[in-house]
Structure formats: C-alpha cells, structure tokens
Amino acid sequence: MKAITVIPRTPKSQTLREVPEPTLDQIPDGRGVLVKILRVGLDGTDKEITAGEYGGAPPGSDFLIQGHEGLGVVEEVGANVTEFAPADHVVAIVRHPGSSIYDLIGMADMTTDTDYHEHGINLLHGFLTERYVDRPEYLVKIPGGLADVAVLLEPTSVIEKGIAQAFEIQRRLRVWKPQRAAVLGAGTIGLLATLGLRLRGLDVTVFGLDAARYLNSDLVQEIGARYVSTKQQSLTDAAPDHGPFDLIFECTGYSPLVFEAMQVLGKNGVLVLSSVTGGSRTVEGPADAIN
Template identity: 50%
Template structure:
C-alpha cells in the first residue's frame, strides 16, 4: 500500500513509499485495531521533518512515514478489544511509551527519557498511509457528530493538555479562579486553546500580527473572544486597559514573544509555553524586572508538549461543546484539503508557500 515518507536527515526527501498492509496479528494479546485512514492533517512539524531539522526512522528502516494527525474508520478489531468496533470513527494518540515510570502509567507525553517515540515524528511510522494497526490503548473514538472536524482531534488534544496543565499546576494555590487569559498566536493551537478557555468562563484576548478581517480573526470573534492585532494595538496597551493576565498561553512559535509574555502575567499567574522554536535566535529581556516580579508575584512558567489519551478525550468533549455553542465556527479552521497520497508534493507546497493556509489536510479515502 502507499505511504508518504521521508529519509530522515536528507532535506526535501518526501516521496511515496510502498509498504506492507498491516495486520491485526501485528499486535499482541488480541488487542489490535485495524484502521482505514480517511484523512490526515499536516502542519509545520511535517514540513520541518522534510527539511531534515529533526525526526528519525524506526529501527530497521531508512525511511519514516509522516503524519501524526489521524482520522479514520475501524475496519476490524482483535478478539480482546472492547472500546471500539468496526464502523467507529477514530483518531490515535501520537506518543508511544519508553521505559520511564511515566511511560509505564500511561503518561507517555510526560516521559523523563531523552529518547521519545512519536508516530510520524520520531522512531515510529506515522499515519500518512492507507491503513494502520495499533493497540486499543492508543485508539480514541470520535463521535459521529464530530466527523466533520476530523483532523482537529490531535491539535485539540495538545491545546487541551496545555490548559489542563495550567490548572493542575495551580492547585498549589488551593483556590485559583482565573478571570482573564491571553492567547499569543492564532494558528490552530491558539484558536483551539481560545475555545477551551472560553468554555472555562475566562475573558480571552487572542493576539496576532494580522489586522482584523482575516479568517483567523473571524474565527476568534466567532468564539466570542477578543481578537487583538498587535500591528494596531500593543499588548502593553491592552494591559493598561484591562490589567495583566491570570493565564497566558503562547502558541506563536516565536521565542521573543514567548519570553516577552512574562512581562504581562499577573500575580499568582501561570504562563504556558505550547510552541517550539528551533534555530539560534537570541532575544533581550528585562531580566532583573522579570526576576523580582516573578518571585514576589508567585508566578509560574510551564512547558507543555504532546498529549495522552486523557487529553484526547478532554479535547473531544470540548469540541462537542464548542459545536453546540458556536456551530459552524470550528470547521472554518479546515482550510486546505489535498486529494490523495499521490499529491504529496502539493501538500508540501501548501505548507511552505501558503501562509494563509490555516489547516492543510490530506483526503486519503472515502468512507
């Protein structure tokens, strides 16, 4: 069967690979699930792997199958599978366990090991193919009423984890009732985090460079949050008007903004970094001022990466609530479909050239 793959370490090596169709027997104990892939979302991670910035092939292979944002339908299950059945729509988690205690208890996203295993990213093949088999533990059922949001399940899980981590950390305060949140960046993660924070009852300000009227700004406003164009209004001006934030989530992929956000966090607040910045860029920060304000203000910085099954389920629940409160808004994120695995070059072109492409995804098969 066909798969879109790269040769890790070799720039611009994306290609079609012919791989064997998987079997339920590939999973032990009768707990395998065979999934027909319908759609796969792609993002900057896939582009950067094709640029050879990171990513490694599984042991015994010279290629890595791309794709970590899966959506498909169950075709067959092993005799000991209980959570899903043939005909169910599903997605699948990304991180797979290593050997740390965190991996052993199902929190693979919190591994303490330097080596990590992620389908479509590092040391495990991804979902950009026609079928895949995985253990029942890593398969998450998607309600039929949300199938039109398909590939948003994985990015939503990352946003759900990032917000959940903030609340988990703030248990240190015994009583924490955040009122105001700043979301830095309005890509897919920023938009989905905005939804989650709105559902938690916060007053949300979403910041981005683009002026009002862009699709991203329209979606933010459709979620009844406040869109702020930093080319028109600075973060400092917003802080003067409404005060500092209780919670800030950075999803910009810009280290300067990530560090600058520290200046805008209120007492007992938490700043979550949910985006990754590569390269060697340096930025200057008012370190003395930040240091004293953070110590005296009991402020917290936490990093959040990936998600486990619990976060996928949390995210799906919030998507369902978002669809009821803001019908039709979230589907607008899905901007750029690509038809078929053979059109992998168009997929890469969109990721590289189309700056307005909010969400690129590949239609692999019909239902």
C-alpha cells in the same frame, strides 16, 4: 500502499512512496486493529519536520511516514480484540509509552525518557498513508456524531492539557480565579485554546500576526474573544488595555515572544508554552527582571 515520507533531519526530502500494507499479525496475541485513514491534519510540527529541524525514523527504517493527527475507520480486528469493531471511527494516541515511571502509570506525555515515541514525529510512523495497525489501548473510539471534527482531537488534547496543568499548578494558591487570558497565535492551536478558555468564562484576547479581517480573526470574534494584530499593536503595548493577563497561552512557534509574554503576565499568573521550536534563535533580555 502510498505514504508521504521524509528522511528525518534532511530538508527537502519529503516524497510520495510505496510502502508495505500493514497486517494484523504485526501486533502479537491477536490484539491488532487495522485502521483505514480518512482524514489527516497538518500543523507547524509537520512543517518543521519537513524542514529537517527534528524528527526520527522508526528502528530499521531510513524514513518516517509523516502525520500525527489522524482520523480513521476500523476495517478489521484481531481475534482477541473486544474494544473495537469494523466501522468504528477512531483516533490514535500519538505518543506510545516508554520505560520511565510516568510511562508505567499511564502518563506517557510526562515521560522522562530521552527517546520518546510519537506517531509521525519520532520513532513511530504516522498517518499520512492509507492504513495502519495498532493496539486497541492506543486508540480512542469516536462517537458517530463527532466524526466530522474528530481529526482535531489531538490538537484539542494539547490545549486541554495546557489549561488543565495551569489550573493544577495554581492549586498551590488555594484560591485562583483567573479573569483575563491572552492567546499568542491565531492558528489552529490558538483557536482551540481560545475556545477552551472562553468555555471556562475567561475574557480572552488573541494576538495574531495578520491584520483583521480574515477567517481566523472573524472566528475569534464570533466566540466572544477579541483579536489584536501585532502588526498594529504589540503584546506589550496592548497589555495595559486588555490585561493584566492571569493566563497566557503561547502557541506561535516564535520563541523570542516568550520573554515578552513574561513581562505582561499578571501577578500569580501562568504562562503556558505549547510551541515546539527547533530553530536556533537567540534573544537578549532583562535577566534580572525574570525573578
């Protein structure tokens, strides 16, 4: 079958190649689930892996099949699989557990292992291929009515974790009622973060690079948020008009912006960093103002 692959940390190595078909017996004890890929989402992580900024191939392989956002349909299940049946729509959990205490209690996203295992990112093949096989505990069944949007489940889990962690941290205050939020970045994660924050009743300002109007700025306004182009007004300049921000959700992939965001965060506010940046940018900032 065909797959889109890279040689990790090697720029311009992306290629289409033939790879072996997966089989149920790759998973022991009759617990395999064979899934046919229907849709794959691509994001900034895939772009950075393609650029050679990070990523790792599975043991025994010199290449990595890309893609970590995959919707599929079950084609076949092992003899001891009761959780799924052929024709079920599924999305795979991207990270598999390692050996840390957090992995053992079902919180693999909080692992302290140096080597983590993520489909299409590090040490596990991804979904830019035709089929894959996995264990049922690493699959999420999708209701039929959500199949058209289920490829967005993985990025939605990112923003939901960020928002949930912000509220969890603020339990220390006993009372925290955020009113205003800023979302830095108007890509897929930014739009999903805006949706999540609007559903929680916050006044949301989204900062994007491009000038309005275009599709994403229109979507921002359709859900009751406001859009600000940083080509026309910087985050610092816009903060007096639309802040103070009780919660800032950063999803730009541009690390220097983090330090600007710190300076416009409201009292007892939370800054959520969702970007994974693999570059080597540096910035000079007012270190004494951080504390």
